[in-house]
Structure formats: C-alpha cells, structure tokens
Amino acid sequence: YTAGKAIGKIKIQVSDAAGKTASASVSILPPAATGFIVTTRTTNTVTLSWAYSETSIIDSFLLKSTDDVTTTEYPRSISTLTTDVSAHNTTTYIYTLYAVSGAYKSQPVEITSAP
Numbered sequence: 456y457t458a459g460k461a462i463g464k465i466k467i468q469v470s471d472a473a474g475k476t477a478s479a480s481v482s483i484l485p486p487a488a489t490g491f492i493v494t495t496r497t498t499n500t501v502t503l504s505w506a507y508s509e510t511s512i513i514d515s516f517l518l519k520s521t522d523d524v525t526t527t528e529y530p531r532s533i534s535t536l537t538t539d540v541s542a543h544n545t546t547t548y549i550y551t552l553y554a555v556s557g558a559y560k561s562q563p564v565e566i567t568s569a570p
Contacts, residue, residue: 488505
C-alpha cells in the first residue's frame with residue numbers, strides 16, 4: 456500500500472508532552488509486480504508476462520536476466536508481456552523484475568525459466 460500513492464522518503468517526527476522530539480525517515484517503495492510468469496518457451500525465445508494494477512504511480516519496469524550484463528528498462532505500459540529473443544533453448548535463465556518510480560525500485564520479483 457502506498458499512502459496516497461506516495462513513493463519516496465518520508466520523515467516522521469513526534470514530540471512528547473515534555474517537548475522531547477524523535478524523528479525517523481521511512482522509504483516507501485513502489486509495490487512489486489504480481490503474476491510474474493514464463494508464459495511460453497520455444498527455441499531462442501522466452502515470453503514473460505506480469506501484472507501491475509497501478510501503473511500511474513511508476514515510471515517504468517527494469518528487467519534483468521542471468522545472461523545479460525545490463526538491465527533493460529521498459530515503459531510502464533509494457534506491464535503485461537515481453538519476449539527475450541536472445542535465449543538459448545538449453546540454458547536455464549533467472550529473470551528479475553522491478554517496478555521503478557523516480558530513484559526508488561520495488562522489491563525484486565524473480566522467476567526461473569528452465570529448458
């Protein structure tokens with residue numbers, strides 16, 4: 456839950472009756488994607504899908520696979536399907552997906568695609 460769709464760092468400060476104050480900072484991360492699955496796997500192709508109910512609160516998705524030294528960014532509108540055309544049919548891959556809002560990333564969601 457993102458209170459009022461707020462994502463980022465929130466500072467909380469409280470004071471007691473004697474005037475003593477305490478404060479803490481809390482980072483509110485975007486929610487992670489749900490339903491992250493491998494929908495099909497064929498020779499050289501792995502098709503992934505996921506769902507995200509409130510795309511208006513994020514900027515993009517980051518997808519990383521074990522064979523890739525970089526992370527690929529996808530616009531928030533691509534929250535339902537992507538295809539990996541560089542996959543080798545005999546290799547097991549681990550895919551990690553993040554929802555991104557500004558400088559903040561959701562907790563990772565991982566799936567494994569075995570041959």
